[in-house]
Amino acid sequence: MIFSMQRREVATMAAAAAALAVLAGLPLADDGFWLALGISIASYVAMATAWALFSGPTNYVSLATAAFFGSGAYVVSALAESAPWPVILIAAAAVGALLAFAVGVATLRLSGVHFVIFTFGLAELIRQLVTWYQTTVTGSVGRYIFVEISAAQIYWQLLALCGLTFFIGWAIARSRLGFALRVIGDDETVAAHSGINTAQCKVLLFCISGTLIALVGAVMAPRFTYIEPSIAYGSMVSFQVVIMALLGGARRLWGPLVGVLPFTLLYELISGRFPNHTHLLLGIAFLLIVYFVPQGVSGLLVKAWNRMPWRRAAAAGSKA
Amino acid sequence: MLTVIVVTSLLLGGAYALMAMGLTLQYGVARILNLSTGETLVGAAFASFWLFTAAKLSPLLTLLVVVPAAFVLNWLIYRYLLTPLVRRAKNRGMLEADSILATFGLLFVMQGLMLAGFGGNYYSYSYLAQPVTLFDHTFGLNRLVAFAIAAAVALGLYLGLSHTRQGMAIRAVAVNPLAAGLVAIDVPRTAGFAFALGGALTACGGSLLSMFLTFNASMGVVFTMKALIIVIMGGVGDIRGAVIAALLLALVETMVASLIDPGLTLAATFLLFVLTLLFRPQGIMGKRA
Amino acid sequence: MAAGGRRREQGVSAAPQLKVADLTKAFGGLLAVNQISFDVRRGEILGLLGPNGSGKTTLLNLVSGAMLPTRGTVSLDGRVLTGLAPHRIARAGVSRTFQLVRMLPSLSALENVMVGAVFGPGRVWGGEAEAIGRALLERVGLAGRESLHPAAMTYIDQKRVELARALAGDPQVLLLDEWLAGLNPTELQTGIALIESLHAEGRTVVMVEHVMDAIRSLCDRCVVMNAGAKLAEGTAEEVLSNPEVIRAYLGDEHA
Numbered sequence: 126m127i128f129s130m131q132r133r134e135v136a137t138m139a140a141a142a143a144a145l146a147v148l149a150g151l152p153l154a155d156d157g158f159w160l161a162l163g164i165s166i167a168s169y170v171a172m173a174t175a176w177a178l179f180s181g182p183t184n185y186v187s188l189a190t191a192a193f194f195g196s197g198a199y200v201v202s203a204l205a206e207s208a209p210w211p212v213i214l215i216a217a218a219a220v221g222a223l224l225a226f227a228v229g230v231a232t233l234r235l236s237g238v239h240f241v242i243f244t245f246g247l248a249e250l251i252r253q254l255v256t257w258y259q260t261t262v263t264g265s266v267g268r269y270i271f272v273e274i275s276a277a278q279i280y281w282q283l284l285a286l287c288g289l290t291f292f293i294g295w296a297i298a299r300s301r302l303g304f305a306l307r308v309i310g311d312d313e314t315v316a317a318h319s320g321i322n323t324a325q326c327k328v329l330l331f332c333i334s335g336t337l338i339a340l341v342g343a344v345m346a347p348r349f350t351y352i353e354p355s356i357a358y359g360s361m362v363s364f365q366v367v368i369m370a371l372l373g374g375a376r377r378l379w380g381p382l383v384g385v386l387p388f389t390l391l392y393e394l395i396s397g398r399f400p401n402h403t404h405l406l407l408g409i410a411f412l413l414i415v416y417f418v419p420q421g422v423s424g425l426l427v428k429a430w431n432r433m434p435w436r437r438a439a440a441a442g443s444k445a
Numbered sequence: 446m447l448t449v450i451v452v453t454s455l456l457l458g459g460a461y462a463l464m465a466m467g468l469t470l471q472y473g474v475a476r477i478l479n480l481s482t483g484e485t486l487v488g489a490a491f492a493s494f495w496l497f498t499a500a501k502l503s504p505l506l507t508l509l510v511v512v513p514a515a516f517v518l519n520w521l522i523y524r525y526l527l528t529p530l531v532r533r534a535k536n537r538g539m540l541e542a543d544s545i546l547a548t549f550g551l552l553f554v555m556q557g558l559m560l561a562g563f564g565g566n567y568y569s570y571s572y573l574a575q576p577v578t579l580f581d582h583t584f585g586l587n588r589l590v591a592f593a594i595a596a597a598v599a600l601g602l603y604l605g606l607s608h609t610r611q612g613m614a615i616r617a618v619a620v621n622p623l624a625a626g627l628v629a630i631d632v633p634r635t636a637g638f639a640f641a642l643g644g645a646l647t648a649c650g651g652s653l654l655s656m657f658l659t660f661n662a663s664m665g666v667v668f669t670m671k672a673l674i675i676v677i678m679g680g681v682g683d684i685r686g687a688v689i690a691a692l693l694l695a696l697v698e699t700m701v702a703s704l705i706d707p708g709l710t711l712a713a714t715f716l717l718f719v720l721t722l723l724f725r726p727q728g729i730m731g732k733r734a
Numbered sequence: 735m736a737a738g739g740r741r742r743e744q745g746v747s748a749a750p751q752l753k754v755a756d757l758t759k760a761f762g763g764l765l766a767v768n769q770i771s772f773d774v775r776r777g778e779i780l781g782l783l784g785p786n787g788s789g790k791t792t793l794l795n796l797v798s799g800a801m802l803p804t805r806g807t808v809s810l811d812g813r814v815l816t817g818l819a820p821h822r823i824a825r826a827g828v829s830r831t832f833q834l835v836r837m838l839p840s841l842s843a844l845e846n847v848m849v850g851a852v853f854g855p856g857r858v859w860g861g862e863a864e865a866i867g868r869a870l871l872e873r874v875g876l877a878g879r880e881s882l883h884p885a886a887m888t889y890i891d892q893k894r895v896e897l898a899r900a901l902a903g904d905p906q907v908l909l910l911d912e913w914l915a916g917l918n919p920t921e922l923q924t925g926i927a928l929i930e931s932l933h934a935e936g937r938t939v940v941m942v943e944h945v946m947d948a949i950r951s952l953c954d955r956c957v958v959m960n961a962g963a964k965l966a967e968g969t970a971e972e973v974l975s976n977p978e979v980i981r982a983y984l985g986d987e988h989a
Contacts, residue, residue, distance in 0.1 A: 184538065184542055186542065186545055186546070231719055231722055231723065232722060235722060235726050237538070237541065237542070238478060238541060239677065239722060239726070241478075241545055242670075242673045242674070242677065242718075243718065243722075245480070245666075245669070245670060245673070246670040246674075246711065246714075246715060249666070249667070249670070249711055250711050250712055250715050253708055253709060253711050253712055254709075254712055256708060257706055257708045257709055257712075260708070261706070301852060301853075301859060304845075304848075304849070304852060305853065307838075307840060307841060307845075308838055308841070308849050308853075310840070311838040311839055311840050311841065312836055312838055314800070314832075314836065315832075315836050315838060315849075316821075316849075316853075317819070317820040317821050317824070318798060318799075318800070318820050318821075318824055318829070318830055319821075319824055319829075319849050319850055319853045319854060319899070319903075320821050320824035320825045320850075320853035320854045320855070320857075320903065321821055321853045322819070322821045323821070360666070364549065364553070367546075367549075371546070401560060401561060402557060402561070403557075404553045404554075404556045404557035404560055405553065405554060405557030405558065405561070406557075407553040407557075408549075408550045408551065408552065408553030408554030408555075408556070408557055409550070409553075409554065410550075411546055411547070411549045411550030411553060412526075412547060412550035412551075412554070414546070415530070415543055415546045415547045415550065416529070416547075419543070
């Protein structure tokens, strides 16, 4: 029953494709504020969904988002003048995968706490290393990025990345890896004794997640025009992505999507009106989620949906 | 040169040890991985700064205000914010994930409040800044005094944990909360006490550091990182391990900063962390399972 | 015969399939398992007996890779398993159940069983795994309950699912840790019959057990442990009438 594609899945896919097609029309309608907001939302949807691909099933809170995002952006700054755009993207993906692999191999054999601590400082570590490298070897810290790419093109590429991320999430859920992850989530001891290489599964998943986030960083890089370590590796993005994914619910593929929309709007509002209070907002959001919506908004939605009268009737019917 | 490095790192290591002992109590006994520990430290530094500049209170006297205040505040945090999470958690993994997220919240709330109050500027004040000659080199008197206080507090804590009833209860809960409950130890109360004591130690470290370091409102994360790495290196819940690891970390940091590049101190601490993870994940003092 | 499995020869062969040699596990100063050696022949059911705390479960943990031994080796058909990670040992063909039944709560009964088929030595996928899962659920008497979740199952049914999961990979050796414990007399008869059918299809089984009826009727041979060391080895009748064994279980006055 988990192997054959069901009619509902085909319908969902068609709906998703149609939604992407409609959203792709945004730049035709507006190329100012709304396009900028669209770019922001699309980048967070891709990152939060990619984050939840790993952290949802494993329950390992990854704070490495800024490290992947920044590395992707830095690949662009390093190669912008010497390589065509597709090559740059491939290089960014490779750097993301390698970084995730190195972190995963060092920490994922151990408990989740080691992993959290490691990723907690990772962006700051890479920022220091890049700064040190640039000051001692290349001599200048900042770089200008000149890439011939329009805001609309960035937006379309981000939409494509969102589509890719959802497709990968869907494909994983249907694969051996997805099945293994459900077992690991339930009982890691049983997983190991049933023949699942738990560490390998986690590292592989972390690599997929890190690659996608590095790609988002690469696509977003031309938006910065000027890049330096403290911009590319700003640690706020790590925390924002965690909050959005948790607000929506990290256990469902569509969960983070539900969290990104309200949080991005709220964040834009707060950072525009009270720029000094974004930290306080983040903190309060974290506390509210932990205490009041631990399953995320998607969990509440599913619960509410199941309580609807027609769902109750259907459930009673299937039991009888 | 070597003498300077060793003495400087020893003097710095005293305050690091206090902050790491605080975190190891919170994580090892109360089972809360407190990611806002650096904010507690920076908060105490700001409190000392404020009391020194506004109320002209000597930093040594402010310790008597800041440390008990941190104890009470951390007790309240444990009692009202974290106890619901402890009750709700079905297993240790769930509590770990929940407490990480809740203390993230605290991290940002505390950082946000400090940013609102002091802005993003760097602060420092001058207290006991006269030079003292030691082994033919000069060191700040404030560093020496801070180290002496840290050493006294650390020794006091060690003796308290190993020779008092309350200390034994704390150690018992650290080893096995379930079994501790069976021998009539009030586990929630002991965990709350350990959390509060941990916060007080961290604040003490922060007040001492403020005597000779420059600090700002968003620096907490760096200290949290250092404290976490020290605790993992020393072995979770291990006081002696925390002290040794703190001194080791201060030594490596000072060496890298003075011999290679001050911009690479975090890289140096990470290197220590990676080596620990690869070769002694149970901590330098821990036994291999 | 498990669905999709290899054919096995009937009866017990003389060649040792699982070899435990000088196996020792020390926890600090305590020797939980102390220089244990024995062979398990192909197609044999070996009972592992001993009073509580004698080291039986630790021994199973050493064989299945949950713990590393301080000394000694375990080998399967001449291949040394000691030092391999648990998932490698499982793929090599040693599967196990747990003393306290361990179900995967978010998976249905069928999916629980399929885990063994998908990740065990067979490593099948898709419809084939599902077919193996259905066949095994039917075999353990749970046909029609495929979509039930563990929370809605009785204890014996959970144990049945766990056995089916362990069998689904078509293992060379099956380790059962007190699989019959906690069953009522009727359920016990069903359970014994089920293990008997494994014997009939020629599967090698090592079972830690306290239920004497089951030991007498099922085990070809028994190894008795006491305080970590091997106390006796032989047929069920031999070891159960051994005065040393009786003393270990019941104390001096009964010997």
